[in-house]
Amino acid sequence: MSQADHSISAAILVIGDEILSGRTKDKNIGFIADYLMALGIDLREVRIVADDEQDIIDAVNALRQRYTYLFTTGGIGPTHDDITADAIAKALGLELYEDPRIIALMLERLKPEDLNEARRRMARIPRGADHVENKISKVPGFMIENVIVMAGVPAIMQTMLDSVAPRLRTGAKMIVETLETVGLPEGLYAKGLGEVAALYPSVSIGSYPSFGEGRFKNSIVVRGKDAEQVAAAVTAVQELMDRLRAEQA
Amino acid sequence: MSQADHSISAAILVIGDEILSGRTKDKNIGFIADYLMALGIDLREVRIVADDEQDIIDAVNALRQRYTYLFTTGGIGPTHDDITADAIAKALGLELYEDPRIIALMLERLKPEDLNEARRRMARIPRGADHVENKISKVPGFMIENVIVMAGVPAIMQTMLDSVAPRLRTGAKMIVETLETVGLPEGLYAKGLGEVAALYPSVSIGSYPSFGEGRFKNSIVVRGKDAEQVAAAVTAVQELMDRLRAEQA
Numbered sequence: 001m002s003q004a005d006h007s008i009s010a011a012i013l014v015i016g017d018e019i020l021s022g023r024t025k026d027k028n029i030g031f032i033a034d035y036l037m038a039l040g041i042d043l044r045e046v047r048i049v050a051d052d053e054q055d056i057i058d059a060v061n062a063l064r065q066r067y068t069y070l071f072t073t074g075g076i077g078p079t080h081d082d083i084t085a086d087a088i089a090k091a092l093g094l095e096l097y098e099d100p101r102i103i104a105l106m107l108e109r110l111k112p113e114d115l116n117e118a119r120r121r122m123a124r125i126p127r128g129a130d131h132v133e134n135k136i137s138k139v140p141g142f143m144i145e146n147v148i149v150m151a152g153v154p155a156i157m158q159t160m161l162d163s164v165a166p167r168l169r170t171g172a173k174m175i176v177e178t179l180e181t182v183g184l185p186e187g188l189y190a191k192g193l194g195e196v197a198a199l200y201p202s203v204s205i206g207s208y209p210s211f212g213e214g215r216f217k218n219s220i221v222v223r224g225k226d227a228e229q230v231a232a233a234v235t236a237v238q239e240l241m242d243r244l245r246a247e248q249a
Numbered sequence: 250m251s252q253a254d255h256s257i258s259a260a261i262l263v264i265g266d267e268i269l270s271g272r273t274k275d276k277n278i279g280f281i282a283d284y285l286m287a288l289g290i291d292l293r294e295v296r297i298v299a300d301d302e303q304d305i306i307d308a309v310n311a312l313r314q315r316y317t318y319l320f321t322t323g324g325i326g327p328t329h330d331d332i333t334a335d336a337i338a339k340a341l342g343l344e345l346y347e348d349p350r351i352i353a354l355m356l357e358r359l360k361p362e363d364l365n366e367a368r369r370r371m372a373r374i375p376r377g378a379d380h381v382e383n384k385i386s387k388v389p390g391f392m393i394e395n396v397i398v399m400a401g402v403p404a405i406m407q408t409m410l411d412s413v414a415p416r417l418r419t420g421a422k423m424i425v426e427t428l429e430t431v432g433l434p435e436g437l438y439a440k441g442l443g444e445v446a447a448l449y450p451s452v453s454i455g456s457y458p459s460f461g462e463g464r465f466k467n468s469i470v471v472r473g474k475d476a477e478q479v480a481a482a483v484t485a486v487q488e489l490m491d492r493l494r495a496e497q498a
Contacts, residue, residue: 014295017453017455017472018455018457018470019278019282019295020282020292020293020294020295021282021286021292021423021425021470021472022279022282022283022285022286022292023425023457023470024457025279026278026279029268029275029297030271030274030275033268033269033270033271034271036271037270037271043269043270043271044269044298044299045269045296045297045298045299045304046263046268046269046295046296046297047294047295047296047297048278048294048295048296049293049294050293050294051455055294077435077439077456077458078435078436078439079435079439079442079443079455079456080439080442080443080446080447080454081446081453081454081455081456110436114436114437116436116437116439116440117440118436118439118440118443119436119439121439122436136460137460137465153458153459153460154460155460155461156460174270176270176272186326186327186328187327187359187363187365187367187368187371188363188365190326190327190328190329190365190367190368190370191365191366191367193328193329194328194329194367197329197330198329204266204330205329205330206266206267206300206328206330207326207328207330208267208272208273209326209402210402211385211386211402211403211404211405212404216386221267221270221272223266223270
C-alpha cells in the first residue's frame with residue numbers, strides 16, 4: 001500500500017498585487033514549505049493571485065477541495081485592497097460577521113475613539129471560524145473548515161503558524177538524504193538515477209543542479225517516509241556514483 | 250475605456266518538488282515579476298506544482314488559455330524527474346521530437362561518445378517550437394504558441410528571458426509611485442485611501458505594512474498606466490496624509 005494514501009497534504013495561496021508586481025519578494029512560501037515539511041505535511045501546490053475577489057474565490061475553492069489544508073497569506077489588513085476575509089466567506093458560502101472577541105482584543109491596544117470603521121473591518125471573520133493568534137499586532141487570523149487565513153507580513157504570519165500548528169493533523173515525517181555528486185555531471189548519472197528511482201517507487205529522487213562561480217554543482221536528494229526504502233535507495237545511488245567515478249578514473 | 254483592455258498579461262508556472270519541499274528557495278518568481286513589469290507585461294498569476302505530469306498539464310492548460318503568455322521554469326534537465334517538455338507537448342497536443350539543431354549545439358561541448366540517452370532527452374521539444382537561447386550551458390529552452398519554457402537554474406533562466414524578450418508583445422509601461430506614511434498607522438488612513446481608490450478606478454492603490462525592529466512601517470504604492478491619473482491619485486493620497494498629520498498634531 002502506498003504511503004501517499006496516508007499523507008496529509010497542503011496548498012498555499014499567496015494573495016497580493018505587491019508580489020505579482022515584483023515590489024515585494026515573497027518570503028512566506030519557503031518558510032511555510034520548511035515548516036510543513038517538519039510537521040509531516042506534504043506541500044503540493046502554491047498559487048499567487050492578485051487582490052481580485054473572483055480570482056481569490058476560484059483559487060480557494062480549487063485548493064481547499066483538493067488538499068487536506070489550505071494556508072492563505074495576505075489581504076487581512078484594514079485597507080480597501082484587503083479583501084481576503086470577504087472572498088473566503090463567499091468561497092465557503094458563509095456569513096461574514098464582526099467578532100466581538102476581536103473588537104475586545106483591538107481595544108486592548110487602541111483607544112475606543114481610534115476604533116474606526118476601517119479597523120473594524122479586521123474584526124470580520126466567517127461565522128464558525130476559530131481565531132489564529134497573532135502575537136505581534138494581536139488582530140488574529142482565522143481557521144474555517146480546512147482553510148487557515150494568515151497575515152502577509154512574515155513576522156506575523158510566523159506567529160500565526162505557531163499558533164495553528166497544534167491543531168493540524170500531521171502525517172509521517174519525510175526523511176530526506178542529500179548526496180553531493182562531486183565531479184559527476186548530471187548527464188552522466190541521469191540514466192542510472194532513473195533506474196534507481198524506478199526500483200524504489202515509494203521514494204522520490206531529485207537531481208538539482210545549481211550554477212555559481214562559473215561551474216555547475218549537483219545535489220541528489222532522496223526523500224520518502226519509509227526509512228528502509230530511503231536507506232536502500234541512498235545505497236543504490238551511492239553505488240551508482242562510485243561505479244561512474246571508477247569508470248571516469 | 251479601461252486601460253486593462255489593452256494589457257498584455259502573463260502567468261508563471263514553477264515546476265519542481267524541490268521548491269515545494271522547501272529545499273530550494275525560489276528566486277525566479279521575483280526576478281521574472283520585476284522583468285515583466287519593466288517590459289510592460291502584467292504578471293497576473295503564479296503557480297508552483299510538483300514534478301507530476303498531470304499536475305503540470307492541468308496548470309499549463311489553465312494558464313495558457315487565460316493569459317497572453319505563460320512562462321515555465323524548471324524540469325528541462327536530463328534526469329527522470331525532468332518531465333516538463335513531455336507535459337507541455339501533451340498539454341498542447343503536439344508531438345515531441347529530437348531536434349537535430351539542439352544535438353548539434355550539444356556536440357559543440359560534448360564528445361560524441363558522451364552524448365548518451367539521458368542527455369539526448371534535453372534535445373526533445375514539441376514540433377513547431379522555437380529555441381530560447383541559453384548562453385550558459387547552451388541547451389536551449391523553447392517557445393511554443395504562447396508558452397515559454399525555461400530552465401530552473403536562475404542564471405540560465407535569466408539568459409533565457411533576455412533571449413525571448415525581443416519576441417514578446419509588450420503593453421504600456423506601468424507607472425509606479427511610492428509614498429511613505431511616516432507616523433501614520435494604516436488603520437487611520439485606510440478609509441480615506443479607499444475613497445481615493447474609488448475615485449481613480451484606472452489606478453491601483455496598495456497599502457503595504459512591513460514589520461521590523463519592533464515597529465510597523467507602511468508604504469502606499471500607486472500604480473497605473475495613465476500618467477495623469479496616477480499623478481492625480483498621488484496628489485490626492487498626499488493631501489490625505491497631510492490632512493491626517495495636521496489632525497494628529
